[in-house]
Amino acid sequence: MTARHAADLVQSGMVVGLGTGSTAAFLVERLGERVAEGLNILGIPTSESTAALARAVGIPITTFADHPELDIAIDGADEVERGSLHIIKGLGGALLREKIVAHAAKRFVVMIDATKPVDRLGERTPVPVEITPFGSECTAARLQKLGAQIIRPRRTLAGEMFVTDNGNMILDCAFGPIADVPALATRIDGTVGVVEHGLFPKMATDVLVATEREVEQWTP
Numbered sequence: 356m357t358a359r360h361a362a363d364l365v366q367s368g369m370v371v372g373l374g375t376g377s378t379a380a381f382l383v384e385r386l387g388e389r390v391a392e393g394l395n396i397l398g399i400p401t402s403e404s405t406a407a408l409a410r411a412v413g414i415p416i417t418t419f420a421d422h423p424e425l426d427i428a429i430d431g432a433d434e435v436e437r438g439s440l441h442i443i444k445g446l447g448g449a450l451l452r453e454k455i456v457a458h459a460a461k462r463f464v465v466m467i468d469a470t471k472p473v474d475r476l477g478e479r480t481p482v483p484v485e486i487t488p489f490g491s492e493c494t495a496a497r498l499q500k501l502g503a504q505i506i507r508p509r510r511t512l513a514g515e516m517f518v519t520d521n522g523n524m525i526l527d528c529a530f531g532p533i534a535d536v537p538a539l540a541t542r543i544d545g546t547v548g549v550v551e552h553g554l555f556p557k558m559a560t561d562v563l564v565a566t567e568r569e570v571e572q573w574t575p
């Protein structure tokens with residue numbers, strides 16, 4: 356439902372950031388239908404899996420070299436804090452490209468269902484942190500000093516180490532409810548070995564929330 360609503364925000368001529376995850380997949384499929392009906396857009400995917408889906412449904416792909424600024428980026432999320440609209444993303448492992456795409460977009464639209472809003476960010480979801488494999492043990496120790504109570508290296512369903520599209524690994528860091536999201540984001544940013552993390556403070560311009568009967572639109 357949110358994906359259809361979000362797809363309606365896209366107009367011909369736009370360069371569109373295409374998110375990753377099950378909700379974003381619905382969006383890409385809907386945009387593919389609209390492209391087949393004549394919508395003229397270019398997409399920048401946030402993962403190899405989204406790139407494959409976009410190609411399969413006929414959305415032309417572009418690059419930052421040709422289009423460094425996007426009109427809109429649309430993506431899912433793992434948690435959204437009510438009021439502040441701070442977000443945790445990256446349980447799908449694509450947080451680095453998702454953040455780069457969201458930062459490059461004039462408008463960043465996030466689609467969630469009613470299970471994702473929380474009063475305090477971090478109360479249910481760990482913060483995924485993408486780190487370099489080299490020195491991962493040292494990086495994990497530094498993150499623990501920042502207050503992460505549990506740190507789990509992300510694994511695949513087959514039990515192997517999860518490798519991101521960028522050749523890195525993910526540590527899922529449970530901080531519990533986070534009192535000051537921008538401050539924690541800055542401290543993780545300053546941790547040697549960290550490539551990027553899943554805290555997206557004050558980045559969403561619109562959050563579309565699917566409730567039982569309708570789609571609510573939250574703005575900061």
Ligand SMILES: O=C(CO)[C@H](O)[C@H](O)COP(=O)(O)O
Nearest residue numbers: 376377378431445447448449
């Ligand atoms: O951040 C993400 C991937 O890295 C996803 O947007 C997030 O995990 C939500 O996924 P879904 O729509 O499948 O619940």
